[in-house]
Structures are given as C-alpha cells and as structure tokens.
Amino acid sequence: MAYPILDTINSIKDFKALKEEQLPALCEELRLFLIEKVSKTGGHLASSLGAVELIVAMHYVFDSPKDKLVFDVGHQAYVHKILTGRKDAFDTLRQENGISGFPKFSESEHDVFNTGHASTAISAALGLARAMKQRGEQGMAVALVGDGAMTGGLSFEALDDAGQERIPLLVILNDNQMSISKNVGGINNSLTMMRTNRAYNAFKRWLNGILETSNFGKALGRRMERFKNRVKQFFAPNLPFEEFGILYLGPIDGHDVRKIIKYLRRCREVKRSFVLRKRIRASLRSPLQCRPAPGCRRFKKRFPTGFTTSELRKHTRSRWRQALQEAD
Numbered sequence: 001m002a003y004p005i006l007d008t009i010n011s012i013k014d015f016k017a018l019k020e021e022q023l024p025a026l027c028e029e030l031r032l033f034l035i036e037k038v039s040k041t042g043g044h045l046a047s048s049l050g051a052v053e054l055i056v057a058m059h060y061v062f063d064s065p066k067d068k069l070v071f072d073v074g075h076q077a078y079v080h081k082i083l084t085g086r087k088d089a090f091d092t093l094r095q096e097n098g099i100s101g102f103p104k105f106s107e108s109e110h111d112v113f114n115t116g117h118a119s120t121a122i123s124a125a126l127g128l129a130r131a132m133k134q135r136g137e138q139g140m141a142v143a144l145v146g147d148g149a150m151t152g153g154l155s156f157e158a159l160d161d162a163g164q165e166r167i168p169l170l171v172i173l174n175d176n177q178m179s180i181s182k183n184v185g186g187i188n189n190s191l192t193m194m195r196t197n198r199a200y201n202a203f204k205r206w207l208n209g210i211l212e213t214s215n216f217g218k219a220l221g222r223r224m225e226r227f228k229n230r231v232k233q234f235f236a237p238n239l240p241f242e243e244f245g246i247l248y249l250g251p252i253d254g255h256d257v258r259k260i261i262k263y264l265r266r267c268r269e270v271k272r273s274f275v276l277r278k279r280i281r282a283s284l285r286s287p288l289q290c291r292p293a294p295g296c297r298r299f300k301k302r303f304p305t306g307f308t309t310s311e312l313r314k315h316t317r318s319r320w321r322q323a324l325q326e327a328d
Helices: 012-016 020-041 046-050 052-061 078-092 121-135 153-162 186-196 198-211 215-221 225-235 257-270 309-326
Strands: 068-072 141-146 169-175 247-253 274-279
Touching: 012 052, 012 078, 020 046, 020 052, 020 078, 020 257, 046 052, 052 078, 052 141, 052 169, 052 257, 068 121, 121 141, 121 153, 121 169, 169 257, 198 215, 247 257, 257 274
Parallel strands: 068 141, 141 169, 169 274, 247 274
Antiparallel strands: none
C-alpha cells in the first residue's frame, strides 16, 4: 500500500521537515499503516491508534533525543518508533530478532527509558528532567501517561515530588477511560468528575466566546491563566494536580493535532511542571467494532472480521469522519 507522506519519512529529520498542515493527513496514513502491519504481526493496536495525534504533535514540537520522551503504557509508542527511523522494520514487530513492542533504549537513542506499563513514566521523566537541569542542559522531559497508569501510587509520588520545584517536566495525560479493561477506583472517579464538571466547562465556553470576539479580548485571554486557575478551583476544587503545585491544562481534543501542537508549544516556553490532559474518543481507538473488555486492545496476527486492506481503508475513513462530525 502506498502512503504519500509517510513513505517520505525515514528519520525524525524527515518528519520535522513536514509542514504543519500536512500533519492531519499523516495521522490518517499512520493509522492505516498500523492496521496493515499489526494485523500481520500481532500487537497492541487500540492503544497506538488512540495516541497517533499525541505522538505526532510531541515529536513535532520537541526535539528528541535532546528532549526526553517517556511512555507509559509503553505499547502506545508504535508511532514513536515509526517516526524515529524504524518504519521499515515494522514487519518484524514482536518477532524473533525484530523490534520490540515497547520502547527499548538498545534499539534507538530516542528510546530513553525501557517502559512496559507500571506507572513508572512520571518518575523516570522527573529524574531525566532533574539530570538535565543539574547539567545545565537545555531540553524538557515529557511523559505520555495513560489514565490507567495514573491509578498507580508511583505516579502520584512523582507528581508530589515534581511540585516542589520549578523543573522542565510535562506530563501528558492520555485520557481514554480504558487500560487493559475499564478503569475503576477513586482516582478514576476523580478523573471522571474532571471530565464532566458541567458548570466549569459551560463557564469556560461562555468566557472564551466573549474573549474571541475582538483582538483586545484575545490579548486579554492570553493573560488570564491565573484567573482561569482560580475559576477551576471554585467550580472543581478537587483537581489533584494543582494540589501538588503543578499547573493543569485541559482537557483538550486529543485528535486535533494542530491544537495539541499549540498547547505543547505553550508548555515548552514556560518550562515548569505541567499536566496537560488530552481526551480521546473511543471510536478513533480502533476502526473495528470491539467491546471494551480484556483482549480488545491487542490482536493476534489476523483480524477476526474478514476485512481486506482496501475495505478497511474505506471503513476506517468513514468511521473517523462520522466521529468527528458527532464530536462537540
């Protein structure tokens, strides 16, 4: 199968040469490429499909390996591997003597931490950020963390530690309400309350609508982050991240690659600890009808539905368009 944009990318340098307006089309090609390859080799498909725009934006804004990118869960990093020069090796994914299904620093200088899934990414990124700061190196440590990984105590221990000092650490919370199976427990309930706080979200939409009507309003809006944080504390006082002294932004659409880039650039410029929460839609995690149950996230060799590659291309595009049209 031909991929007009993806076929030109053989290294991170090739990717960085793309224009920003080419990125949405690249994301679509990446999804089709993942489906084609993982349907043959087996692997974790849904987690990587849901993180396509996030990882494309991360690599477009940050300069790996100067900036340190850490993943938890590690199997959402397939796009990271593709963009960092391992696209042609994807036929060997999870095969003997092939590339790993997880980040592995013996494979590439862009894999800075061996990651499976154990809530370790924030601690690892914090250590990398402190090391860069002590050495006087420029750069930022970025941890892409699934909301399931946020239920581990190690993640909150790291956030508590990170909030004590000004340090170039960015935590991207990939909020899809799923891990191996549906998330449960108090932390998940807290994230759900953050997602569904209608009073705060309605006020935010109203205020943004007023500010966007004039140049003065837009300029004023850029200087209202402190006020915005006060409003969030009033309407949603239990935001756990800001209690740790860490700035919280979000949620934003995790499938709008250009909007993600805009927010990541803001975080990079400030150079302090952030949690940036991105919400993804389940309909874009996998193009196949699949109930959220254990085993849904991974495929063994072949799709059980009998799709051909051409049929899958047509099917997935129609599903994505429908999801985007139905999104708020």
